[in-house]
Amino acid sequence: MNTEPHQSKDDPAAPAAPEGRGADTPSPTEQERVRAETVRRLERSMGVLGTAAVSRMEQRLGWFRRMSAEDRSWIGLVAQSGVAAFVDWFRNPERGRPAITVEVFGTAPRELTRSVSLQQTVDMIRVVIDVVEGQVEELAAPGGAQQLREAVLRYTREVAFSSAKVYARAAEARGAWDARLEALIVDALLHGDHEDGLQTWGSALGWSHTPVVAVVGEAGGEGDGGKVLDDLRAAARRLGHDVLAGMQGRRAVVVVGVGDRYPVRDLPGAAAEPLTGLFGSGPVVVGPAVPDLRAAGASVRAAVNGLRAAVAWPDAPRPVPADDLLPERALQGEVEARRQLVEEVYVPLLGAGSPLLDTLSVYLEHASSLEATARMLFVHPNTVRYRLSRIAELTGRTPSDGRGSFVLRVAVALGRLAGAEEG
Template sequence: MSTDPGQTTPDPEDEHLRAETARRLERAMGELGTAAVARMEERLSWFRAMSAEDRSWVGLVAQSAVAAFVDWFKDPNRGRPAITVEVYGTAPRELTRSVSLQQTVEMVRLVVDTAEARVGELAAPGGEQQLREAMLRYTREVAFSTAKVYARAAEARGAWDARLEALVVDALLHGDGEEGLATWGTALSWSHSPVIVVAGYRPEAQPETTLMDEVRRLARRQGHDVLAGMQGERLIVVLGVNAKVQGAEDPLRVAGTLAGAYAPGPIVVGPPVPDLHSAASSARVAVSGLRAAVAWPDAPRPVLAQDLLPERALAGEDSAGQELVREVYLPLRSAGSPLLETLTVYLEHASSLEATARMLFVHPNTVRYRLGRIADLTGYAPTDGRGSFALRVAVALGRLSGQETTG
């Protein structure tokens, strides 16, 4: 009868020693697990600081590690031990959030040290080396399996975070789920304020996962909290601004760090709001500004949604039109007829000081003075092309609205 040259015949003496050591290990199994937990309590400050529930789960993992080792030691021909299931299968997935990979390695090392310190009494006489070698191999397998557990947890966490981010962004845009925003923000470790929303278009050729990773990398490199989501062809990013970053007080500068992630074209920044719960208003304004930005081809990139008020109003955004009337037209009406009349004549006569002065029978310096007051009062300079456009739209909307003088 031929013997397979790749198959080794077990040494009867080794098998005898292994069987005797296995019996001793079985008898000491509960004691070893308890001793390992006691040693963790004594040496690991992070373990002592954990909640009672999490400590009990860690203790169960330690007990399972001992039991799995004993079970595997009985029959080394089983091949590679199924550490993942046998050791970690009883613990909840949330434990990987309470215990870091480094802490798990410390825990495993203490469990092994506890058993190694008692090799003399646990091993059958003459089987000490056999037991130590088995412990060494088992420890290596635990290390590999632990890394896999945490890698899978990180992957699942990343996928969950991405889904939750998309849900939050969708809720912000549609004004739904405002009560849950604080809870969602906590789940995503949201901690910074103020909050701004940045809207632009996604690059067509770039896969969504790659794009989202790039956005998060750019934002987190500056220390900002970030949520990102796709809305059709639009890329919406919500930023919790890290106030310690240089330039954090300037929304355009903050948004500019993300410009490389967007497709060519407009990037619109919503107004800063104090927290995530209030971000729906910033999101709606940013998206409205993005729709209207086509009317201002030479707009800066990025541009504030506030700077797109005239375009947003012309595009049908009622709140933008109301703001222009409230912040521009009504103050001019309240200031008295000379300012509004001067502005109207100035705009109708191609922004000519001389022509306006002749129509009003005043000196050009008087016209110049009134235009300066208009700029101070409204924030828009009639002598500037962009300012004159905004003022023209505001005056037209004010007259259409039928607003009366409030002063």
């Protein structure tokens, strides 16, 4: 019979388990043994895991199946490197955080980030995690499943963070390159240089839409140019447009590839209207629509010249088409604006015969009075009305309208000067 006093398990004199470790937790020596055995099992299974991950990608990821054989082989190599790097890190946990970027992504060429998007990378990581987690029980040594599972979760978290870092750096480099190329294209469009290379440069930026319009306005306060350009790009892309943007002094120049979503007659204003509020104060001028990026220089130059001349028309709408500023641009000395006014207004009137030109001249000189014009020409007022309507049909400018009469007056004066010079 045992005569020793019975000791309750709640007795404070009873020996206590080591702090921080339960009865089922293996000792540090046991943990190291379990880890070493798990490492050996992982080393034997590295090739199988990598192959299984690639096979699972082919089954579950349609975009992976559509990739070129070269890109698939690079992704397979990345998966193999990831598994090998995990095993090496699991073997030496005292190393701290794994160097994922170098050990895993360093095996792939930089161009792979252009073939595989960040979302696709996340899909791949999810597939690899599923493959490894599905075999944890077989891969881990007895008693080491939880240890391996926690290590996998920690490692995949590091892979996710490193993936984001790789794509962030690539996006920064791509963004800086795109910004420099956009500035180069805008400068070439404004000065009429390198027109043969514009389509190639636009293709490098993913440009695909035509026709094209240019929108120009002040960027705003000091130091706001970069933010204004970023906001304009984002707004245009949300609308489904291609966009190039650059600064010319304090002016923000935006070239928009619109596509065919608007009727041609509504195109300049419809494309510019949603962007107008993002410019600084002052006028916003939209150039005429042109068929493609190679011809966009004409739209950019018209818009920039219109912005310079807009000060002469304080009540101009916002945005205002550059063609509506032809008189102000012509008065400022722009040769193209003078030529356009003469060809679009004076030449059609001249071709229609002297009665229309004479009627317009007298009408403008007599304060747009029908009766005074009729008396001076010895015709009925209805004849004057008919001739004025013909002038409006031929030129698109209404003589009785204040703005229209101003445009007609300047155009006729320029036409007569041009005729005198030629004569």
